[in-house]
Amino acid sequence: DQQVKQNSPSLSVQEGRISILNCDYTNSMFDYFLWYKKYPAEGPTFLISISSIKDKNEDGRFTVFLNKSAKHLSLHIVPSQPGDSAVYFCAASAHQAGTALIFGKGTTLSVSS
Amino acid sequence: KAGVTQTPRYLIKTRGQQVTLSCSPISGHRSVSWYQQTPGQGLQFLFEYFSETQRNKGNFPGRFSGRQFSNSRSEMNVSTLELGDSALYLCASSQRGAGEKLFFGSGTQLSVL
Numbered sequence: 001d002q003q004v005k006q007n008s009p010s011l012s013v014q015e016g017r018i019s020i021l022n023c024d025y026t027n028s029m030f031d032y033f034l035w036y037k038k039y040p041a042e043g044p045t046f047l048i049s050i051s052s053i054k055d056k057n058e059d060g061r062f063t064v065f066l067n068k069s070a071k072h073l074s075l076h077i078v079p080s081q082p083g084d085s086a087v088y089f090c091a092a093s094a095h096q097a098g099t100a101l102i103f104g105k106g107t108t109l110s111v112s113s
Numbered sequence: 114k115a116g117v118t119q120t121p122r123y124l125i126k127t128r129g130q131q132v133t134l135s136c137s138p139i140s141g142h143r144s145v146s147w148y149q150q151t152p153g154q155g156l157q158f159l160f161e162y163f164s165e166t167q168r169n170k171g172n173f174p175g176r177f178s179g180r181q182f183s184n185s186r187s188e189m190n191v192s193t194l195e196l197g198d199s200a201l202y203l204c205a206s207s208q209r210g211a212g213e214k215l216f217f218g219s220g221t222q223l224s225v226l
Contacts, residue, residue, distance in 0.1 A: 031212075032212045034214055041201075041220075042219050042220070043117070043203050043205075043217030043218050043219050043220050044203070044217045045217070046214045046215070046216065049214055089155075089156065091156075093212050094212075095212025099169070099212075100158040100161055100169050100171065101146075101158065101215060102158070103148075103155055103157075105155040
């Protein structure tokens with residue numbers, strides 16, 4: 001049973017436009033959410049995170065939105081650049097319960113110039 | 114600061130053999146987690162070690178084991194290898210573990226023939 005779901009396996013966007021990657025979760029105990037970026041044959045690289053006490057967090061071109069009632073989070077990349085092309089993973093944990101990060105299966109983002 | 118280092122980078126083994134993978138965390142990080150990435154299942158949590166003690170364990174058979182040394186370096190061992198064990202094994206470190214962002218190594222690509 002997947003607790004963290006990324007329903008879009010792939011997304012194609014033009015350079016300069018906005019990329020929106022989505023993630024849904026089922027476990028209401030999750031209180032910490034992260035996005036990672038991964039290139040082939042490399043380990044995931046941390047991008048941005050958000051605690052459940054917030055509904056938005058920004059870091060440069062990256063913004064994460066959290067909708068707790070819908071159990072949904074999204075990552076916005078503005079403007080998108082060709083170097084953003086990679087696999088993006090959403091992850092969640094129940095911090096207070098000391099659980100490990102649970103990852104979604106990833107969305108492949110392709111940004112064309 | 115050096116990142117998470119995993120050795121070896123690639124491994125080829127045959128069914129029934131055993132394998133040991135090594136991970137050196139970022140200096141000062143006491144938590145080391147291991148993840149398995151496969152095309153079908155995505156990133157799955159194996160176990161977490163903190164101060165030489167296994168603190169958390171994922172849903173993997175007992176053939177998968179690990180340990181952590183006093184310098185926080187960690188090893189994971191897989192015994193009686195099966196074809197389905199072919200995967201990218203990722204090590205990640207953090208200062209305290211639960212609920213924190215993880216810093217990943219580049220992984221060990223294991224192929225079981």
